[in-house]
Amino acid sequence: MTKLHATKDFWIGALRAEGPAFRAALEEQAPDAPVPTCPEWTVTDLIGHLGGFYDWIGTHVTRGVTTAPENLRPATTVPAGVDPKAWWDERFAAALATLEGVEEDLPAWNPMPAPKKAAFWLRRAAQHTAVHRWDAQMTVGLAEPIEAKLAADGIAELLDTLLPGGRGAGARDKYGVVQLVASDLEHEWFVRLRGEGLALLDTDTILDSDDHHARVLATGPASDLLLAFWGRLGFDSLEVSGERSLLDGLRIG
Incomplete structure (x- = not known):
């Protein structure tokens, strides 16, 4: 990663x-x-x-x-x-x-x-x-996407700061690994949901014996990923495979 x-x-x-x-x-x-x-x-x-x-x-x-x-x-x-x-x-x-x-x-x-x-x-x-x-x-229905690198930084902020700080608005009973892929940047995140908490997983350092199999994969432009977790877009705006309900554990808006 x-x-x-x-x-x-x-x-x-x-x-x-x-x-x-x-x-x-x-x-x-x-x-x-x-x-x-x-x-x-x-x-x-x-x-x-x-x-x-x-x-x-x-x-x-x-x-x-x-x-x-x-x-x-x-x-x-x-x-x-x-x-x-x-x-x-x-x-x-x-x-x-x-x-x-x-x-x-x-x-x-x-x-x-x-x-x-x-x-x-x-x-x-x-x-x-x-x-x-x-x-x-x-308000006039003509919103431009958030610039890709800025959106990716926003996703990182959500995962490393805001959600660990208790700002989540979604379900807090979710368990399992979520994989997010920003298709326009070829960047990905692996996040382990732990009910009330979460952990970012670095696939470059994670132990092979630690099960990091993703139960859901969500792919889309970085802007769409960020806006979906902020509640501005639905998860149907993303390409999702696996247990879609886990994405709710990352919602912040």
């Missing part, structure tokens, strides 16, 4: 692309238009969610400490009486400038079982923006 390595430059580059794409999608929608991939949300709710996330990152990512900030949840409502798009513009620009200026290894709190470094937030900002850019574009 080929290792994927992302860097600050990679995540900043993704943020510079995905943020403007999100903003461009807003131009085609009324503030109260529904967001089909986020039930009960309007476009303004989506703006508030993402803009609030940026604002919140900026309050703590540069503190240089690993203790939690006072406010553990970002405000996600656009203030009354302001233009939502202009409000988002300010927050995106500020967050981008902050993240451009921060070092990956700067100590920084995060709520996951991951290194307490600013790199966590560089990655999370890029991935969070990419998925919600897709949501914004889906």
Whole structure:
């Protein structure tokens, strides 16, 4: 299994692309238009969610400490009486400038079982923006796939950080090995579901005596794999063989 390595430059580059794409999608929608991939949300709710996330990152990512900030949840409502798009513009620009200026290894709190470094937030900002850019574009039914390498990094984040951190939204009673293949990158992951937990298996180092036979194989473009586990696409968008129900153990949205 080929290792994927992302860097600050990679995540900043993704943020510079995905943020403007999100903003461009807003131009085609009324503030109260529904967001089909986020039930009960309007476009303004989506703006508030993402803009609030940026604002919140900026309050703590540069503190240089690993203790939690006072406010553990970002405000996600656009203030009354302001233009939502202009409000988002300010927050995106500020967050981008902050993240451009921060070092990956700067100590920084995060709520996951991951290194307490600013790199966590560089990655999370890029991935969070990419998925919600897709949501914004889906309001007009013309969403573009997430760039393949960015999507693969998103799958890695899901498997090595978010799901181990308890962010799963699927069933937690699944057992067995799941094999995922990103067909556009020739990259694969093997994941052992353990009920409440999971383990990534590296086929280059796994012991031959350890049974790593996959009970289900899901293949598709990296973007489709990522969006399926985030609940944006159905598993029927993938080529699946074996025990399809195990895929539910990897859902995060």
